[in-house]
Amino acid sequence: MSIALDPALCSGCGRCVEVCPGGLLALGPDGRARNLSPGECWNCAACVKDCPCGALSLYLAPQIGGGGATMRAARLGAVLRWEIIFPDGRSRFIRVDSSRPDGY
Amino acid sequence: MRTVAVDTDILILGGGAAGCYAALSAAARPGMRIMIAEKAHISRSGCLAAGINAINAHIGRGHCPDDYVDYAEKDAAGIARGDLLASMAGRLNKTVRTLEKLGLVVHKDADGRYAERGWRNVRVNGENIKPLLAAAVQKRDQVRVLNRVNIVSILIDDGRAIGAVGFGTTEAVCYVLRAAAIICATGGAAGLYSPNSPGFAGHCMWYPPFNTGAGYAMGILAGAEMTTLEMRFVALRCKGSIAPTGTLAQGLGAAQINSRGENYENRYGTMTAQRVYGTLRENLEGRGPCRLHAGNLTRPQVEDIYRAYLNMAPAQTLKWLEEEQKDRGEREEGGERGGWQEGKGRDEGSCFLAAEIEGTEPYLVGGHAACGYWVDSRRATTVPGLFAAGDAAGGCPQKYASGAMAEAEIAAEAALEYALEHPLGRCRALSASGAAVAEARGFLLRREEKGKVPFEAGQLEEAMQQAMDRYAGGISAAYRFNEAQLAVAAERIGEITFLSGSLGARDMRGLLRIHELRERLVVCRSLIAHLGARRETRWPGFAEHTDYPGADEAWRLHVNSRLQDGRIRVMFRDLVGRREVYEHRA
Numbered sequence: 001m002s003i004a005l006d007p008a009l010c011s012g013c014g015r016c017v018e019v020c021p022g023g024l025l026a027l028g029p030d031g032r033a034r035n036l037s038p039g040e041c042w043n044c045a046a047c048v049k050d051c052p053c054g055a056l057s058l059y060l061a062p063q064i065g066g067g068g069a070t071m072r073a074a075r076l077g078a079v080l081r082w083e084i085i086f087p088d089g090r091s092r093f094i095r096v097d098s099s100r101p102d103g104y
Numbered sequence: 105m106r107t108v109a110v111d112t113d114i115l116i117l118g119g120g121a122a123g124c125y126a127a128l129s130a131a132a133r134p135g136m137r138i139m140i141a142e143k144a145h146i147s148r149s150g151c152l153a154a155g156i157n158a159i160n161a162h163i164g165r166g167h168c169p170d171d172y173v174d175y176a177e178k179d180a181a182g183i184a185r186g187d188l189l190a191s192m193a194g195r196l197n198k199t200v201r202t203l204e205k206l207g208l209v210v211h212k213d214a215d216g217r218y219a220e221r222g223w224r225n226v227r228v229n230g231e232n233i234k235p236l237l238a239a240a241v242q243k244r245d246q247v248r249v250l251n252r253v254n255i256v257s258i259l260i261d262d263g264r265a266i267g268a269v270g271f272g273t274t275e276a277v278c279y280v281l282r283a284a285a286i287i288c289a290t291g292g293a294a295g296l297y298s299p300n301s302p303g304f305a306g307h308c309m310w311y312p313p314f315n316t317g318a319g320y321a322m323g324i325l326a327g328a329e330m331t332t333l334e335m336r337f338v339a340l341r342c343k344g345s346i347a348p349t350g351t352l353a354q355g356l357g358a359a360q361i362n363s364r365g366e367n368y369e370n371r372y373g374t375m376t377a378q379r380v381y382g383t384l385r386e387n388l389e390g391r392g393p394c395r396l397h398a399g400n401l402t403r404p405q406v407e408d409i410y411r412a413y414l415n416m417a418p419a420q421t422l423k424w425l426e427e428e429q430k431d432r433g434e435r436e437e438g439g440e441r442g443g444w445q446e447g448k449g450r451d452e453g454s455c456f457l458a459a460e461i462e463g464t465e466p467y468l469v470g471g472h473a474a475c476g477y478w479v480d481s482r483r484a485t486t487v488p489g490l491f492a493a494g495d496a497a498g499g500c501p502q503k504y505a506s507g508a509m510a511e512a513e514i515a516a517e518a519a520l521e522y523a524l525e526h527p528l529g530r531c532r533a534l535s536a537s538g539a540a541v542a543e544a545r546g547f548l549l550r551r552e553e554k555g556k557v558p559f560e561a562g563q564l565e566e567a568m569q570q571a572m573d574r575y576a577g578g579i580s581a582a583y584r585f586n587e588a589q590l591a592v593a594a595e596r597i598g599e600i601t602f603l604s605g606s607l608g609a610r611d612m613r614g615l616l617r618i619h620e621l622r623e624r625l626v627v628c629r630s631l632i633a634h635l636g637a638r639r640e641t642r643w644p645g646f647a648e649h650t651d652y653p654g655a656d657e658a659w660r661l662h663v664n665s666r667l668q669d670g671r672i673r674v675m676f677r678d679l680v681g682r683r684e685v686y687e688h689r690a
């Protein structure tokens with residue numbers, strides 16, 4: 001369900017097709033990624049994290065309380081930088097450095 | 105459809121946590137050829153796709169493996185194999201050290217020791233745990249990985265497992281894989297019951313919807329003995345996102361609170377099933393919704409939690425951020441929202457973080473509960489040549505990621521020995537594969553035939569899930585069932601199985617869907633038999649047999665089953681102690 005794909009940003013590298021644990025993504029005839037079955041997504045965000053172009057973002061379905069915000073990720077070395085975009089256009093970033101043990 | 109035949113020494117079905125680790129362990133022996141057949145791609149497949157933020161099975165300072173066995177036996181209300189728990193627990197810490205060597209970042213305290221979260225838990229930055237494992241596997245020349253191959257059947261020749269048949273999920277290829285020893289590591293079963301949120305969000309579930317119980321089904325059909333399927337696992341999770349709650353509960357000591365603000369945990373007990381049961385009762389008795397509530401947090405603590413969830417269940421962080429944004433928006437507008445709400449607290453300085461919690465639909469997961477293949481102490485199933493590890497293997501609950509891998513190492517050692525002692529001679533792999541191949545061809549050809557059923561696999565899947573939900577103790581039945589209801593469930597599953605034989609597939613993806621449906625149906629049939637066979641209620645919260653409420657000491661035994669001449673034969677087996685060695689008797 002919860003992956004939004006922006007074809008304009010997709011470079012057709014196929015990384016998302018490889019990592020989806022459900023095999024739900026494929027490259028279309030135009031060489032860009034497409035979602036074969038949006039309703040079968042597990043929400044794991046593997047594709048979102050591995051997309052080098054920021055073409056994929058996660059959102060919460062309205063059925064599970066989603067309010068329309070989307071979340072995409074960019075990998076900068078060991079840092080995964082998440083960008084959350086709210087429906088009113090505001091956004092915020094959260095960085096997770098996987099090399100540095102963060103306490104919580 | 106092309107047929108490709110491949111020979112190997114050790115064939116591993118499923119390249120998840122257990123499958124990848126089994127391959128690494130087996131590759132320690134030079135000269136052995138190892139093959140993983142994985143339906144997705146090992147880089148992110150299985151339970152670990154999203155990552156983890158704690159290793160849930162580790163023996164902390166001041167404790168020993170026996171303590172872990174005690175804990176797991178108690179949590180399973182006594183129905184667990186001591187021998188299996190002890191051998192797994194003895195290898196947990198070594199497994200975590202190996203993972204650290206592969207690149208997993210384990211949190212440390214000021215003295216450089218593992219940062220523990222309670223005595224069984226260590227904190228990790230595990231977002232990348234699966235890619236790390238996959239990269240280690242790919243570095244081994246001895247290991248060949250077949251990605252995008254869905255295994256549907258185990259080949260048996262003269263009573264021995266000699267290989268498996270699979271179909272490409274994208275390419276029209278049939279694989280006939282021959283091996284001297286086989287390790288089943290296909291995980292557990294999701295999608296047997298209607299999920300929390302049916303429809304478009306139907307796959308927002310805890311257990312991976314792509315783990316369909318294929319390994320259980322193949323084993324059942326191959327005549328393997330299965331155990332304790334009636335011990336289903338119901339997870340207590342954050343509503344909507346179905347994200348794990350451990351980070352809040354164990355990490356921050358968050359309390360389970362009902363709508364009246366009362367902490368209800370101690371009323372029901374703190375074992376895994378009791379926590380689910382308590383939440384269920386509170387809701388049934390009109391005191392819902394229930395929440396997990398962590399108070400008095402600093403803003404940096406909240407930010408840390410957001411990051412922790414991003415490392416394993418990003419949807420939950422998104423949910424909190426949306427709530428926080430909404431809250432902030434309303435404050436800016438000067439509005440007041442009354443009562444108790446989720447998200448960040450209002451007062452400056454101190455925040456709280458809360459999440460509504462609910463029980464999921466029941467899953468079969470041998471890494472959390474005790475269901476799965478009945479194995480001997482070395483993880484050999486009752487089918488010679490076939491071994492099992494991880495969520496597919498029964499008798500050994502509370503494995504989690506590290507335990508699944510520890511068990512995979514044990515299974516790999518046994519499989520190696522078996523393969524060396526029983527090299528594969530001439531065998532009838534191709535002819536043994538005939539039935540599975542003919543059946544698949546039938547599904548693909550039927551598309552053009554007249555007289556096929558007008559249904560799609562997805563519709564029959566929904567029918568199966570609803571029958572299980574209502575008559576075999578799903579969410580809408582509050583996890584309760586009785587004998588009369590189980591009889592209805594069995595009949596419905598029989599009818600749907602019959603109908604599924606006439607489905608048609610447009611392409612390999614369609615074929616995959618039909619196989620997934622049919623393996624779930626096989627698992628449902630055995631599950632129903634097990635639910636009826638245990639005439640007591642041992643794990644309220646996971647399952648409640650309303651004809652037999654309450655636990656009964658006479659049922660301190662394993663309920664096992666085997667498919668024989670087309671019928672499910674139920675049998676009972678004694679518990680096995682932690683110092684015993686269990687071997688199958690012919």
Ligand SMILES: Cc1cc2nc3c(=O)[nH]c(=O)nc-3n(C[C@H](O)[C@H](O)[C@H](O)COP(=O)(O)OP(=O)(O)OC[C@H]3O[C@@H](n4cnc5c(N)ncnc54)[C@H](O)[C@@H]3O)c2cc1C
Nearest residue numbers: 118120121122143149150151156160255291494495504505
């Ligand atoms: C959401 C979630 C969060 C978790 N978090 C934690 C945690 O924080 N800490 C912790 O210690 N444990 C955690 N666990 C538990 C841990 O992930 C599992 O115990 C462990 O991954 C089980 O390993 P497995 O190999 O049996 O199953 P998996 O890792 O799921 O592997 C099964 C593999 O088999 C493949 N497969 C399935 N069917 C077929 C088929 N027919 N043919 C070919 N391949 C097939 C699947 O694609 C998959 O790759 C979590 C589990 C889940 C579901």
